[in-house]
Amino acid sequence: MHYDLVEKLKKEIAGFRDEPALEAVGTVVETGDGIAKISGLSRAQSQELLKIETASSEVFALAFNLEEHFIGAVILGVAEAIKIGDRVRGTGNVLSIPVGKELLGRVVDPLGEPLDGKGAIFKDNGEAERYPLEKKAPSVVARESVNTPLHTGIKAIDAMIPIGRGQRELIIGDRQTGKTSIALDTILNQKNEENRPICIYVAIGQKQSKVARIAKILEEQGALKYTIIVSASASSPASLQYLAPSAGCAIGEYFMDHGKDALVIYDDLSKHADAYRELSLLLRRPPGREAYPGDIFYLHSRLLERAAKLNKENGGGSLTALPIIETKLGDISAYIPTNVISITDGQIYLESNLFYKGVRPALNVGLSVSRVGSAAQTKAIKKVAGRLRLELAQFRELEAFVQFASDLDDATKQKIHRGQILTEVLKQADLVPLRFTDEAVILYVALAGYLDDVPTQRIKDFERELLDYIEKMYDDAIFGAISKSRTLDDATEATLKKAVEEFKRIFNNGHRTSSWTSDVQN
Amino acid sequence: MKYTPEIYARAVREAIDEAPVGERDKVFKRFVQAVARKGDARKLPAVVRELERSDVHAKGGRMVTIEFARTLGHETSEFKSFLKPEDHLENRVNPDLVAGVRITIDEERELDFSLARRLNKMFR
Numbered sequence: 345m346h347y348d349l350v351e352k353l354k355k356e357i358a359g360f361r362d363e364p365a366l367e368a369v370g371t372v373v374e375t376g377d378g379i380a381k382i383s384g385l386s387r388a389q390s391q392e393l394l395k396i397e398t399a400s401s402e403v404f405a406l407a408f409n410l411e412e413h414f415i416g417a418v419i420l421g422v423a424e425a426i427k428i429g430d431r432v433r434g435t436g437n438v439l440s441i442p443v444g445k446e447l448l449g450r451v452v453d454p455l456g457e458p459l460d461g462k463g464a465i466f467k468d469n470g471e472a473e474r475y476p477l478e479k480k481a482p483s484v485v486a487r488e489s490v491n492t493p494l495h496t497g498i499k500a501i502d503a504m505i506p507i508g509r510g511q512r513e514l515i516i517g518d519r520q521t522g523k524t525s526i527a528l529d530t531i532l533n534q535k536n537e538e539n540r541p542i543c544i545y546v547a548i549g550q551k552q553s554k555v556a557r558i559a560k561i562l563e564e565q566g567a568l569k570y571t572i573i574v575s576a577s578a579s580s581p582a583s584l585q586y587l588a589p590s591a592g593c594a595i596g597e598y599f600m601d602h603g604k605d606a607l608v609i610y611d612d613l614s615k616h617a618d619a620y621r622e623l624s625l626l627l628r629r630p631p632g633r634e635a636y637p638g639d640i641f642y643l644h645s646r647l648l649e650r651a652a653k654l655n656k657e658n659g660g661g662s663l664t665a666l667p668i669i670e671t672k673l674g675d676i677s678a679y680i681p682t683n684v685i686s687i688t689d690g691q692i693y694l695e696s697n698l699f700y701k702g703v704r705p706a707l708n709v710g711l712s713v714s715r716v717g718s719a720a721q722t723k724a725i726k727k728v729a730g731r732l733r734l735e736l737a738q739f740r741e742l743e744a745f746v747q748f749a750s751d752l753d754d755a756t757k758q759k760i761h762r763g764q765i766l767t768e769v770l771k772q773a774d775l776v777p778l779r780f781t782d783e784a785v786i787l788y789v790a791l792a793g794y795l796d797d798v799p800t801q802r803i804k805d806f807e808r809e810l811l812d813y814i815e816k817m818y819d820d821a822i823f824g825a826i827s828k829s830r831t832l833d834d835a836t837e838a839t840l841k842k843a844v845e846e847f848k849r850i851f852n853n854g855h856r857t858s859s860w861t862s863d864v865q866n
Numbered sequence: 867m868k869y870t871p872e873i874y875a876r877a878v879r880e881a882i883d884e885a886p887v888g889e890r891d892k893v894f895k896r897f898v899q900a901v902a903r904k905g906d907a908r909k910l911p912a913v914v915r916e917l918e919r920s921d922v923h924a925k926g927g928r929m930v931t932i933e934f935a936r937t938l939g940h941e942t943s944e945f946k947s948f949l950k951p952e953d954h955l956e957n958r959v960n961p962d963l964v965a966g967v968r969i970t971i972d973e974e975r976e977l978d979f980s981l982a983r984r985l986n987k988m989f990r
Contacts, residue, residue: 356988357988360987360988362984362987364977364978364979364983365977366971366975366976366977367975367976367977367978368974368975368976369970369973369974369975369976370973370974371973383973384973384974385974386974397986399962412872413870413872431976
């Protein structure tokens, strides 16, 4: 053993070549709070990666502020090791992250280092392809319109706020309203997709326990194999929290550039803005509204602009972004929420009131919108859900009269009843996303009036048993046909009507479909 | 507003240049008092260094620092023959170098012949 080590060292020493040359250097003149002020290195580039040589190790820093006499740098490692007088060298490179399919199923930090204890990600880290964290967004000519749906598996979203691949859809709401659940369901639902996108979940300033829980859920549900988690937890320095979304985006861009579809979730950009504010104030940049620096809009716009649907000439890949913003007391007119609303192609607005009323997902249909997704919506869902928004809007207008229902005319009563049914149908537990074929069937049944005589408290049973019945009796004729043609043609619609009528007779007679179908099979 | 040593150096230089020759010592004394009043007395060595540097640069010279791992005798003077007369040479002892020498020019460029650097390069 000792002999091997000695021989290895001897070889290294024999092969060691060192030619000292005149090198540009700087010196740390001030350090604290994760920031270092460096003199010298007058030719450093903005965003250049710098190497600080401390007594015990090398610590990397990012050139952030290039001033007349100093560089304000953000420390990316152990800041405590840095002392005044330490040497600093430029690397000539901007910050980049190793990328590749080896990242799938892993939890990494924004610098690409593994956090999941599963060992090295790349066999040879030096040979892994690297993508810069800051990259110019694809140009206008490289893009095409959003035309492929990204199913979330959540009925209310896929029906009324459809998301397309390459779109940027904001998920916004107060704390504990189910923002992360929507993102998580979307990742889980990709398991059912034929052309499955690679999912990247970026946790910014989240509790480590939450990240661990998400990783566990994804693993248990078999979704981790196509997911990458980039985590800069609440205990990470502000610098890493600031870099996390760019790292997630760079990983997504790698897959997009290779012609694949990728989905990146930024959870959440409010904490990202806070981290950037902290760094900016420490670097003495002038504070603006709510003490955020003047370029906070540009920070988020250049990040989200990197989401794109590339045209065929550029590989046809896409990067869909689902940024999350946490509001305070439902105030969507605060600085960061309004910024991100204006940058994205729509928003999913979640409300605490609805959440506590038991409407989950707590989607405010009136304030939620998808500006480009309808072009990508699956025809089957578009056909069945066309009237959904209108009927719900009518219900909301009449909702206030529910308590005086006995004084209302029959038409109004019918509209209120239909609204209550639709609200019940759109309720969905988390971690159980539905296939788009299931969504199309359920929405068809609800909007065609088949649920009008079903008691509200039995709607969930009806839904579950109907899907079970169709899967057992008409799988190919209904689910198979919708899945293949992606639309609900006349023949399939006729079969579906027949199946629903059959099922209703059984359901109304009080039989459970499972016992009925087993009778038939026997 | 925080005053950097560069700003202090520039201000005192201009004040001294504008003052009559006999008054210059007094101007410098008042400057030191003003800096102390602002609570920046710890910046005075850096201000002096900045003044030195601007003087040397104005004459077309460079600030050259040579670090040795241990105290040397007359050998240090041999380095002067490599420099221009306008250059400012400072010798320092830095045991962290382990052995060898490190030359820094204008705190911006460095030629490192130290053993510490070689060891770091080999084993880090």
